[in-house]
Amino acid sequence: MSILIYTENWDGKFKKLSYELVSYAAAIAKEMGSKVIALSIGDISDEELSKLGDYGANKILTVKDERFTSLDNRAIANAVSAAAKIEDAKIVIFANSNLGKAIAPRVSVKLEAGLVTGVIALPISIDPFVVQKKVFTGKAIANVQIDTEVKIITFSQNSYEVVEVENNATIEAFDPSVVDGDFSTTVTETNKVTGKVLLTDAEIVISGGRGMKSGDNWGGLEQLADMLSAGLACSRPVSDEGWRPHGEHVGQTGKIIAPNLYFAFGISGAIQHLGGVSSSKVIVAVNKDAEAPIFESADYGIIGDVNKVIPQFIEGIKEL
Amino acid sequence: MKILVLISNVPDTTTKIRFTGDNTSFDDAGVQWIINPWDELALTRAMELKEAGGIEKITVANVGEKATEPTLRKALAVGADDAIRIDAPAKDAFYVASQLAEIAVGYDLILAGIEASDYNGNAVGGMLAEILDYNSVSAVSGINIEGDKFIVNREIDGGSQVLNITGPLVAIVQKGIAKEPRIPAMRGIMMARKKPLNVANPIEANERTQFVNFELPPPKAACKMIDEENAKEIIKLLHEEAKVL
Ligand SMILES: Cc1cc2nc3c(=O)[nH]c(=O)nc-3n(C[C@H](O)[C@H](O)[C@H](O)COP(=O)(O)OP(=O)(O)OC[C@H]3O[C@@H](n4cnc5c(N)ncnc54)[C@H](O)[C@@H]3O)c2cc1C
Ligand SMILES: Nc1ncnc2c1ncn2[C@@H]1O[C@H](COP(=O)(O)O)[C@@H](O)[C@H]1O
Numbered sequence: 001m002s003i004l005i006y007t008e009n010w011d012g013k014f015k016k017l018s019y020e021l022v023s024y025a026a027a028i029a030k031e032m033g034s035k036v037i038a039l040s041i042g043d044i045s046d047e048e049l050s051k052l053g054d055y056g057a058n059k060i061l062t063v064k065d066e067r068f069t070s071l072d073n074r075a076i077a078n079a080v081s082a083a084a085k086i087e088d089a090k091i092v093i094f095a096n097s098n099l100g101k102a103i104a105p106r107v108s109v110k111l112e113a114g115l116v117t118g119v120i121a122l123p124i125s126i127d128p129f130v131v132q133k134k135v136f137t138g139k140a141i142a143n144v145q146i147d148t149e150v151k152i153i154t155f156s157q158n159s160y161e162v163v164e165v166e167n168n169a170t171i172e173a174f175d176p177s178v179v180d181g182d183f184s185t186t187v188t189e190t191n192k193v194t195g196k197v198l199l200t201d202a203e204i205v206i207s208g209g210r211g212m213k214s215g216d217n218w219g220g221l222e223q224l225a226d227m228l229s230a231g232l233a234c235s236r237p238v239s240d241e242g243w244r245p246h247g248e249h250v251g252q253t254g255k256i257i258a259p260n261l262y263f264a265f266g267i268s269g270a271i272q273h274l275g276g277v278s279s280s281k282v283i284v285a286v287n288k289d290a291e292a293p294i295f296e297s298a299d300y301g302i303i304g305d306v307n308k309v310i311p312q313f314i315e316g317i318k319e320l
Numbered sequence: 321m322k323i324l325v326l327i328s329n330v331p332d333t334t335t336k337i338r339f340t341g342d343n344t345s346f347d348d349a350g351v352q353w354i355i356n357p358w359d360e361l362a363l364t365r366a367m368e369l370k371e372a373g374g375i376e377k378i379t380v381a382n383v384g385e386k387a388t389e390p391t392l393r394k395a396l397a398v399g400a401d402d403a404i405r406i407d408a409p410a411k412d413a414f415y416v417a418s419q420l421a422e423i424a425v426g427y428d429l430i431l432a433g434i435e436a437s438d439y440n441g442n443a444v445g446g447m448l449a450e451i452l453d454y455n456s457v458s459a460v461s462g463i464n465i466e467g468d469k470f471i472v473n474r475e476i477d478g479g480s481q482v483l484n485i486t487g488p489l490v491a492i493v494q495k496g497i498a499k500e501p502r503i504p505a506m507r508g509i510m511m512a513r514k515k516p517l518n519v520a521n522p523i524e525a526n527e528r529t530q531f532v533n534f535e536l537p538p539p540k541a542a543c544k545m546i547d548e549e550n551a552k553e554i555i556k557l558l559h560e561e562a563k564v565l
Binding site: 008010070071073074077096097098099101102103104105106108109110113114115116117118130133134135136137138139140141142143144145146147148154184185186187188189190191192193198200204228246247249252253254260261271272275278281282284285286295296297298299300301302303304305308309312313315316317319320 | 333335447485486495528531533557559
């Protein structure tokens with residue numbers, strides 16, 4: 001019996017998210033007395049792979065098959081299912097990322113397993129298996145029970161502290177026995193965001209709304225983001241207006257993020273916006289309207305003009 | 321070519337969320353129901369593709385009890401040609417996907433939303449694809465048809481891709497798939513009354529998950545307010561008090 005986790009890499013490197021997954025799985029494994037197996041697909045050095053061991057993975061299965069770079073849903077699902085069967089996995093854990101959300105439902109059908117996505121904490125109980133997730137776009141939390149023998153979850157980023165442990169993992173090449181027919185996706189173009197902090201990865205996010213007045217006004221926010229190694233985000237009208245790229249739009253219909261610190265400049269705090277950011281640990285709001293609903297969700301607030309406040313923030317950070 | 325758009329019936333996004341029966345079920349008293357925002361955009365894109373030519377028909381489908389019919393009628397008013405309601409409560413994602421698999425065969429393109437805004441399941445589209453052994457692409461932000469191929473834009477973690485893939489395809493759509501949702505015009509509403517809304521009986525299928533109960537998030541402590549002139553003070557508090565800087 002084991003717990004299988006699917007670890008994603010970015011150009012051969014793992015990110016904090018992968019270590020969160022391993023730490024989380026290791027905590028459940030301890031309670032169940034089982035092993036943690038990590039499956040990694042992609043061209044990754046053994047040195048990088050062994051880092052998964054530092055957080056509690058007992059065994060690392062590595063697949064270095066070029067064909068998987070097309071991120072074909074069916075092929076990856078087949079590979080994960082094959083690993084789960086061979087390792088007798090009773091729990092399969094994915095990140096609640098684009099890829100995790102694409103693959104997990106397919107694997108759940110293959111393994112006849114119940115699936116819960118967006119899990120935010122350790123299971124409430126193992127038997128019966130009950131996990132917590134947000135529902136109604138963050139407006140409530142649900143306890144969900146999975147009734148099948150094999151359980152699948154996708155785990156939300158930033159929901160579990162990484163814990164380093166004394167542990168050595170073995171690394172094994174794994175042949176998932178996929179055939180060419182499993183691959184049907186032909187990628188013709190890939191645009192990777194480089195040189196910038198990925199929004200979904202960022203510990204700190206600087207966000208602007210319609211109160212910023214124009215796309216030309218973003219210099220201060222970009223400077224703040226630079227100084228804090230923060231990601232940049234915006235409300236929906238801002239990306240609709242073309243002031244900022246669509247990839248930066250957060251909220252119910254944009255990206256859902258959960259950084260440690262979220263700055264909202266000139267954002268009113270509409271319910272659909274909050275749906276994407278309310279899991280942030282600390283929210284700072286700057287708005288000239290004292291009645292703006294954002295202040296109900298914020299931890300720190302300033303009723304004032306963004307143009308006056310942003311330079312002071314920049315100065316304050318320089319003084320830290 | 322035929323397109324099937326999966327429609328989830330969800331509470332309006334501004335609904336105040338409450339629970340009843342010892343927090344075991346959602347309190348739907350007074351709730352306004354809408355087409356799940358993603359499904360509305362999916363339907364809009366389906367309409368655009370049809371207007372560009374080559375699409376024979378657009379069907380919308382929902383697994384739900386009679387109360388969801390107004391939502392399907394709205395989808396017909398937006399422009400779908402016919403609707404199917406599978407007469408069963410939407411018990412869980414696998415149950416719903418199993419029902420949809422019964423009626424989805426024969427469509428070349430199936431559009432599902434990335435998640436329903438009520439229980440945020442993120443599951444039905446992918447499960448349906450696997451049950452039918454169809455191709456699937458998730459986080460789709462654009463779709464075009466070229467001959468027998470679909471040209472799909474999708475968001476990946478840390479970027480985006482353009483790919484091509486053959487049908488039958490389940491495309492799980494998100495932001496970008498269409499710009500603005502279409503709202504039904506008066507003529508559309510009149511015509512929708514005459515369009516077929518077929519009711520199908522459910523098949524036997526298992527549910528694999530169940531909601532035990534719900535909680536509302538704990539109330540947030542009051543926001544600490546700082547004067548505009550002392551804005552710098554916040555940076556200090558974030559550093560010393562909240563310890564996030
Ligand atoms: C189905 C649906 C889905 C949606 N999804 C999303 C989503 O994912 N994300 C999202 O963001 N929105 C979403 N929306 C839109 C949402 O309802 C709001 O319209 C939007 O969030 C408002 O953006 P905003 O706060 O930037 O603009 P506004 O609401 O216009 O607020 C601007 C704020 O800036 C303040 N301000 C103006 N000038 C200054 C100044 N000089 N200094 C300081 N403050 C100033 C104003 O007081 C005001 O509070 C959705 C809506 C619907 C119906
Ligand atoms: N009861 C349902 N009937 C028809 N389609 C559904 C139903 N529930 C979910 N879907 C489709 O699946 C998508 C994802 O829903 P979910 O997996 O529940 O988050 C929705 O956007 C719909 O397209």
